[in-house]
Amino acid sequence: MSGEAASIPEDLTVTAIHEVAIAALSATIVGIVIAVALTARSRRTLSRSHAQARASAAAEEQRKIEALQHLVNVRLPSQALHLRSAHYPVPGLGDTSLSGTEFAALLDSVQELFAKVVLEERHRVDAAARAALRGAFMEIQAKSYQLQTDLDTLQQTCEDEETLKNYFRLDHLNEQLARLVQKGAIVAGSWPGLVRSDTHLPDLVTGATSRLHGFERIHLHSKLRTDTVGVVGRAAEPIAVACTELLANALESSRADLSVEVTLLQTDNGAVCIQIDDAGKGMTTEEASRAAQLLAGRQQVLLTELGDPPALGFAAIGQLVADHGFQVTVDQASPYSGVRAIITIPPALVTSIDPHTAPLSAMSPLPAPAPRAPRRAITSDDPGAASPDSGVLPQRHRRGRRVPGLEERAVPGGRPPEPEQARNTWDAFEQGIAAGRAGTPSDIRNEDRT
Amino acid sequence: MSQGQGRRLVPSYLAPGGSSASTRNSLQALTVLIATGLPAKPHHTPAQQRLLDLTAKGSLTVAESAGYLRLPMGVCKMLASQLVDDGYLMARTPLSGIPDGIRTPGAGRPPKSLLERVRDGLLTAL
Structure with a gap:
């Protein structure tokens, strides 16, 4: 109201003010318009960059989700399979753009933790x-x-x-x-x-055969040079068990009408070997390498790794090998196209047993006949024996018909010879050697050499 | 037999091998076994070969053989009767005694140590 009353006397002023006001207003309007226009523009650019940022964030999110899905759906199941069977491959990060990021490291640690927990639980x-x-x-x-x-x-x-x-x-x-x-x-x-006391090796292997179905197919040959070869008590039963398992494999892997040949051997370094040959189909390379791994006895075997039904034989041998220090190999082929398994008993586990105080079992293989040869020659010199004429060449005799002198010496049960008889024998032996040395002229020996 | 030395290692059922043909069981502890001269064959078990080896040196009673082989008497009888059936051994009943023509180890006057071992064998088996 007061504005209206004042505007009448000051017309000019009012007009001038009006113009100024209009100018100012228009300027302001222009400014506002410009500002609005500018703001709109900047807002447009801003919203555009916002949209871009949002889009890239969404893409990254998507990649992370995909990597997570890859972990859950592919990597962890593969890891589980890999832990069950080592030749199953474990894929890494699916999306390489994430590699090196903190997120990728987190995913890796999830996988590691998963593997660790699974292994620990499995062992438990x-x-x-x-x-x-x-x-x-x-x-x-x-x-x-x-x-x-x-x-x-x-x-x-x-x-x-x-x-x-x-x-x-x-x-x-x-x-x-x-x-x-x-x-x-x-x-x-x-x-x-x-626990056993020191045991004859032939007894040990004979005992091992008795634990198997089909033991009649096992033929045991002793090539031991003496009948004193024994295994120390602490290793006796473990070696019997190992031998039983190898024999069981040999019997199972060859046909029911094929024999399994077992040979007892001595080596020059004091070790004794049990050699088991079968005529079966043999082993594949994988089976052989798996067997060698188990037989070395270096690692703890899990029951779950032994198959269904579990194949316990090699695992048991590996355990015994690790505990007692003998060796078992199955990597050779037998002469009959099967497998040749060898148990090597090192000198530390071999001992000598007097067969008179602890005789061999009647069921053990008879010793090899070869070492008897020199004894026969000596007995023919026995004064009491009805020996063949000295001019006749030595002959091979059948088992049933022996030289009578020998019969008296070889008392049933392997009693040691009487002292007098032993003395006579040695006398004759030494005389023979002395006579041989004295009676051979040096020129003949030289001729022999040339 | 590993009595007194811990657990048994070699069981007696290995002695007669796989053959389970029924044999006439007329042998007694004092039945004398005499070799017929047929040599042992590869199919004979070590125990059978040892029994043939023992009797090849003369004649022996079943009880003595059991003592030497350290086998239970019943098992030794089983072995012997198989070999008798197959013609590798002859069996003479104790009543007929030992014929003159057959030599026994230490004929006539067996050494004391042998008698002791027979006694030990009998004690083990009976």
Whole structure:
């Protein structure tokens, strides 16, 4: 109201003000328009860059999600398979644009943690399974040995042939049972379950054959030069177990009408070898390398790695090899196209046993006949013996018809010769050597050489 | 037999091998076994070969053989009766005694050590 009253007397001023105001207003308007225009422009650019940023963030998010999906769907399952079987490949980060970022490192650590947890858990479960098996097997083993003792006692007194055969059958079944249980117990981390005294090697291998179904197919040959070769007590049962398992493989991998040849050998470095040849199909390269790995006994074997049903034989041998220091190889081919398995018993585990105080079992293989040759020559010089004329060449005799002098010497049971007889023998031997040396002129020897 | 030396290692069922043909069981502890002269064959088990080796040097009773082989008497009888059936051994019942023509180890006057070993064998087996 007061503005209207004042505007009438000051017309000019008002007009001028008006113009100024209009000018100012227009200027302001222009400014505003310009500002608005500018703002709009900057807002446009701003929103455009915002959109770009948003788009790239979304893309990265998408890549991360995809990498995460790759981890969950591909990498972790592959890792699980890889832990089960080492030749299964484990893929890395799927999208290489993420490599080197913190996110990729996080994903890797997830995978590592996953592998670690799976392995730890597997070992824990395996140890629990082994403990359970060990406990059960060892108890069954103890009962089986009690049964063995009882059956053996019954056999000592049994006179009836049919009953005896029944006892034999039961005894053999029990031996097979004891072998299976003992093998399982050893893989489960137990010791062989019994201690032996020093044992003749032929007895040990004969005992090993008795634990198998089809032992009649095993032919045992001894090429030992003496009948004193023994295995020290602490290694006796472990070597028997290893031998049993190798024999079992040989029997299983060859046809039921083929024999398995076992040879006992001595080597020059004091070691003794048990050589087992079968005529089966042999092993593939993979089987052989797997066997060599298990037989070396260097690593802890998991029950879950032994297949279904678990193949315990080589794993048990590996355990015994690691504990007792003998060697087992199966990497050679036998002369009959199968596998040649060799147990090498180092000199530290070999001992000498007097066969007079601890005689060999009647079921052990007879010693090789070769070393008897020089003895026969000596007995022909015996004054009491009805020896062939000295002019006749030495002849090979059949087993059944011996020189009578020899018969008297070879008392059943392998009693040592009488002292007087031994003295005479040595006398004759030394005289013979002296006569031989004195009677050979040097020129003849020289002629022989040229 | 590894009595007194810990657990048994070599069981007796290895002695007769796989053959399980039923044999006539007329042998007694004092039945004398005499070799017929047929040599042992490769198919014979070591125990059978040892029994043939023992009797090749003369004649022996079943009980003595069991002592030398350190086998239970029943097992030794089983071995012997198989070999008798196959013609490798002859068996003479104790009543007929030992014929003159057959030499026994240390004929007539067996050494004391042999008698002791026979006694030990019998004690083990009976």
